[in-house]
Amino acid sequence: MDYFGQLLANGLVLGAIYALTAVAFTLVYGVVRLVNFAFGELFMVGAFVTVSLMQDEVKLVGVTVPMPALPFPVAALGAILVTALLGVVVDRIAYRPLRNAPRLAPLITSIAVSVVLQSLAQTIWGAEELPFPTFGLSDFPPIVLFDEIYLSVMDLVVMATAVVAMIGLTLFVSCTRLGRAMRASAEDQTAARLVGVPVNRVVGAAFAIGSGFAALAGLLYAQSYGFAHATMGFLPGLKALTAAVLGGIGSIPGAALGGVVLGLVEALGAGYLPNGSAYKDAISFVLLVLLLYVRPQGLLGRPELNSAGRGSLLGGAGALGPLWVRAMFEKVDGALGRLGHAGAPVAVGALVVAVAVGALLPSDYWLRILTVVVIYGMLASGLNVIVGFAGLLDLGFVAFWAVGSYLTSILFVLVLRGTFGIEPQEVWWLLYLNLPVGGLLAALLAVVLGTPTLRLRGDYLAIMTLGFGEIVRIVAINWVGLTRGPMGIRGIPSPNLFGYPLGSARAQFFVAVVLAAIVLFAIAKLVRSYVGRAWVAIREDEEAAEAMGVPTARYKLYAYAASGFIGGFVGVFYAHYQQYISPLNFSLFENIIILMLIVLGGLGTFIGPMVGAVIWIVFLQVAIDIPFVQAYPETRFALLGVILIALMLFRPQGLAAGARVRLLMAGADRRTAR
Structure with a gap:
């Protein structure tokens, strides 16, 4: 009983923190139908501001700054207010202009805001952990319940705070004028405007309250674990999103219920299952997948939220903003349209240019950079199949990439060399067999994982695929006997052809170009x-x-299979190019980057993924020469996040959107001809 009771108590404390952040997700989603990924970073900001205000001095951007050394309650209140204001500013700058934008644009913007906030936090507070100061309540001895369950005073404060905050928010939404305006805006914003509801102010209030709840959860989490860190909000943010979906995103009682259920399941699973502490994060996502499969809307959610809006993810290929912006993109679209009409000659010309660059470029450094561009362009092309052409928002694509990489790495390093003592050059041809085999294995996994998603639409679909991707990554971390876990697999051989090593930067670039030509040709034909x-x-x-x-169900599975095949196919070459892989290569952040590449270049186009990869990878390298970036390398990602936000505000269809228009027109012409 004592062990079970202690696990139960620990689960309730953790569940209370999840519930507070889940409310942030659900409140904003209920009003504007936006999964705001930036709440994980607002969670982190709340912790950092609290820690900073409680100290005598703190280093900000490398400079020691005197601080007021406020008591914990006052510092916490200040952090909540600062974070709430930050949430309003972010909404005003990044989200409000996209209220009527195509439905993927706000989601991508929230991801970009998340990248910006995390990068700025690393720049301001540094990459090291910031210890949470001791204060009065933390020094009290633990309280013993039933003579066997130990809870610290702060654990009780966390649970009491969560209960009071939930009750207060429920009464606020139910009984106040602003709360009723929020409910009206959640039902129908157009109708709410017609009856005089100031929708933009209401949405701003929802962001302020949601951001405040995220900050409250973050500072309570930081005091529980004793530190604040720039990346501390990422995983709790995902867990809170999981809790919101479990309870029924859009429902405040559902968010509370989901947080408590998730916290209890994690604590009991870690305590009772074999190796449960290692797999506790996977337990959360397995629970999410099972519940969404049985009840897509969550425990207390409304069935109508499990829907995708009419129209494609990014709408047509127009530009927004000032006239000069639209005029510039009209010229770009015209040029892309002419290139798209040329078809095969342009593709051959692009291949000739790539070969010429590989032959003439003298720098091995830039050849390696361009090889990475080609690899990420192929990966983005694979994700583009399912997101850009089939319109299914997939956040678990990295799982397919991981399958191909691990297949060839385990076979060459752990089986052939480690078990049988066979050197890779003796079976050089196996790499070229692994390319289609890795693709087929990943395609099979894609179909298996895609089948449960057929009942889901829109954001629920994205969240379930996110869960699948995280499950695969967590298994790769903990199945040490097969994957070597966090240590990764080293010594993966470079490509070899008829005994001739292809280990030079130039040779590997040419191999990448050949594979890219095969991938793009196959996608175009398909x-x-x-x-x-x-x-x-x-x-x-x-x-x-x-x-x-x-x-539609059959063709969705075809899209999953095709996307998975490309992910596994490219993963095989990626492993041999890198010569080392670990689960860190296949994180959700990598999936988000790949998604950002196709949005940056142009969703649903053939050239968009490559355009996005060129911009992303080359900018990361060029930005190193900027003096401020040299001092604070994290700002590179902040700059890219700002560029992506600007793109979503002025060109949500991507830079090469004109090519997408030509593709649709060409498809329509062929149907007419038939």
Whole structure:
């Protein structure tokens, strides 16, 4: 009983923190239908501001700054107010202009805001942990319940704070004028405007309250674990999002229930399951997947929220903002349209240019950079199949990439060399066999993981795929006997052809270009077939596609299989190029980067992923020469985040969106001809 009771108490404390952050997600989602990934970083900001205000001095941007040394309650209140104000500012700058934008633009913007805030936090407070100062309540001895369950005073404060905050918010939403305005805006913003509700102010208030709750959860989490860190909000943010979905995102009681359930399941699973502490994060995501499969809307959610809005993820190919911006992109679209009409000659010309660059570029350093560009361009092209052409928002694509990488690494290093003593050069041909085999294995996994998602739409689909990706990563971390866990697998051989080593930067660039040509050719043939036309029909309007007789479930699985095959195929080459892989290579952040590449270049286009990869990778390298960036390297990601936010505000369809228009027109022309 004492062990079970202690686990129960620990789970309630953890669940209270999850519940507070889950409320932040659910409050904003209920009003504007936005999964704000930046709440994990606001969670972190609340912790950092609290720690800073409680100290005599703190280093900010490397400079020692005197601080007021406030008591914990006052510092906590100040941090909540600062973070709430930050949430309002972020909404005003980044989200409000996108209220009527295509439905993927605000989501990508929230990811970009998350990257900006995390990078700025590393720049301001540094990459090291900031210890949480001791204060009066933390010095009290623990309280013993039933003579066997130990709880610190702060544990009780955490649970009491969560209960009071939940009750207060529920009464606020139910009984106050602003709360009623929030409920009206959540039901129908257009109707709310017609009856005089100031929707923008209401949404701003929702962001302020949600950000305040995230800050409260973050500072309570930081005092429980004793530190604040720039990346501390990432995993708790994911858990809180999981809790919000479990309870029914959009429902405040559901967020509270989801947080408590998640905290209890994690604590009991870690305590009772074999190796449970290592797999406790996976337990959360398994619970999420199972519940979404059985009850897609969550425990207390509304079924109508499990839907995708009409129209494709990023709408048409227009530009927003000032006239000069629109005029500039009209010229770009015209040029891209002419290139798209040229078709095969342009593709051959691009291949010739790539070969010429590989042959003439003297710098091995830049050849390696361009090889990484090609690899990420291929990965983005694979994700583009399912997101850009089929319109299914997948946040678990890295799982397929990991399958190919681990397949070839385990086979060459752990099996052939480690078990049988066979050197890689003796079986050089196995690499080229692993390319399609890795792709097929990843495609099979994609179909298996994609099948449970067929009942889901929109954001719920994205969250379930996120869960699958995290489960695969956590298994890779903890299955040490197969994957070597966090240590990774080293000594993966470079590519070899007929006994000739392809280890030089130039040779590997050429191999990457050949593989990219194969991948892009296959995607082009597939998209221009009847399968591709079915994907585009699903992307543009799934209900209309079903009404026209398209078996949408089957073609969705085709999209998963094709995307997974490319991920596994590229993963095999990636492992041999890097010569080392670990679970860190396949994190959710990597999936987000790949998604950002296709959005940056142009969703649903052939050239967009490569354009995005060039901009992203080359900018990261060029920015190193900026003096401020040399002093604070993290600001590179902040700058890229700002660029992506600006792109979403003025060009949400991506830089190469004109090529997407030409593709759709070409498809329509062929259908007309037939």
